[in-house]
Amino acid sequence: MPFADAAVLLAPLAPWFDSLRRPMPWRAADLDAPHPDPYAVLVSEIMLQQTQVATVIPYFRRWMERFPGPAALAAATEDEIHGLWAGLGYYRRARNLQAAAAAIAADGFPRTLEGLLALPGLGPYTAAAVAAQAFQLPTPALDGNAFRVAARVLALEEDPRRHAGALREWLAPALAAHGPSRLTQAVMELGATVCVPAPRCASCPLQGACAARARGIQHRIPPAQPRTKVTEAEIHLAAIASGGAWLLRPPGAKGLLAGLWSWPWTGAAADTQGAAEPASAYGIEAREPAGWTQVYSHRREAVRPIVARVEPGAAPPGLEWVPEARLASLPMGRRDQRLREAVDAPGEPLTVAGLEALQAILQGVKASSPAAPAPGRS
Ligand code: SF4
Structure with a gap:
C-alpha cells in the first residue's frame, strides 16, 4: 500500500x-x-x-x-x-x-x-x-x-x-x-x-x-483488539516446613516461570469450611493466613494460602527441601513472594479443604504454571 x-x-x-x-x-x-x-x-x-x-x-x-x-x-x-x-x-x-x-x-x-x-x-x-x-x-x-x-x-x-x-x-x-x-x-x-x-x-x-x-x-484507530478470555481459578498455595527446611518447587529452565522458585500448590477443592478433623493426627500443624486474588494477563487466581509444619519425610516428586536460611534470597514470582512474606502471619485454623490440599501436595500432585501478568509500557 x-x-x-x-x-x-x-x-x-x-x-x-x-x-x-x-x-x-x-x-x-x-x-x-x-x-x-x-x-x-x-x-x-x-x-x-x-x-x-x-x-x-x-x-x-x-x-x-x-x-x-x-x-x-x-x-x-x-x-x-x-x-x-x-x-x-x-x-x-x-x-x-x-x-x-x-x-x-x-x-x-x-x-x-x-x-x-x-x-x-x-x-x-x-x-x-x-x-x-x-x-x-x-x-x-x-x-x-x-x-x-x-x-x-x-x-x-x-x-x-x-x-x-x-x-x-x-x-x-x-x-x-x-x-x-x-x-x-x-x-x-x-x-x-x-x-x-x-x-x-x-x-x-x-x-x-x-x-x-x-x-x-x-x-x-487502531481498532480495538478482541478481549482476551480470562480464566478464573482457586488454589491452595502451601508453605510447608519441616526440620529447618521449606518444601519448594525448583525453577524450570523454560516457560513463564523459568528461573523462579515456587511454593507447591493444588487446585482448591469444593469449599469445606469449619474445623478440620485434627490435622495433628497426620503430624501436621497448620493455619490459613488471609487469602488474596492474583491477577495475570489471562488468569485470575483466588489464592488460599496455607502455612504448615510437618514431620520430616522425603520430598514429593518435583519438590525439594530447601534450608530456611536460603528462602529470603530465592528468586520468586509475585504470588510466591507474597506467601513468603506471610509465612509468619497469623491465620485461621486449617479447614478440611486445606488439610486435603496439604495431603495432596505431600503425596505428590502435579501443578502447572499460571500465565504471567502483562503491564504495558508508557
Ligand atoms: S495525537 Fe495522534 S491522532 Fe492526534 S494529531 Fe497527533 S498523531 Fe494524529
Missing part, C-alpha cells in the same frame, strides 16, 4: 522531541552521535519490555550502579540479579539480560541488527530500538505506541501489526533523514505522552499532517 513520505510527514517530530523530551537516565545528550554506552541502552530496553518508564527508572539506576558493564553483569550471581530485579516482574528478562551480557563480554557488542537479534531476549522490536539508539542505524522499532502513531498518521483503519513490514519500510527513510535515535525516541515519546489511546491532538506536533485527525477517525 503506498504511504505518503514519512520523512516529510514526521519532520515536525524532530524539533518537538529536541525541546520537550522527558529526562531519562539512559537517554544520551547528543542525539546525532552513537550512544556513549550501548549497554545502558540495552538494559533500559530490556527493562522497558512490558514495564512502564516510571517504574523502570529506579531499577535502572540501581542496576547500573551495581552492574555498570556487561562483564560485571556476566559475573553476577543469581541471588544478586534477583535482588535487583525483584518487583519488576518477568524475571526471565533478567536471565536473558545476563546471557546477553555474557555474550557481549566475550565477543563485543554486536553493531548490526542481525547481530543484536542473535542476543538472548532481543526480539525484532528491542533489537531495532537498540540499533537505532545505540548505533544510529535506521532500523524502525515498532511497539504498541509506534504502531498507534503510525496507524493514525496514515489513517490505517486495519490492525497496523498486519502491515508491520510495510510500516518499517515507510519509517526507515524518516529515521535516516531526522536521526535514527532522535526519531525512534520521538515516536515512542509521542505515543506515550500525546498520541495516547485517547489522543491529545491539540498539543500534537503532527496535527497538521495526521490523516486520521483530518478525517476525525483518530479515536477508532
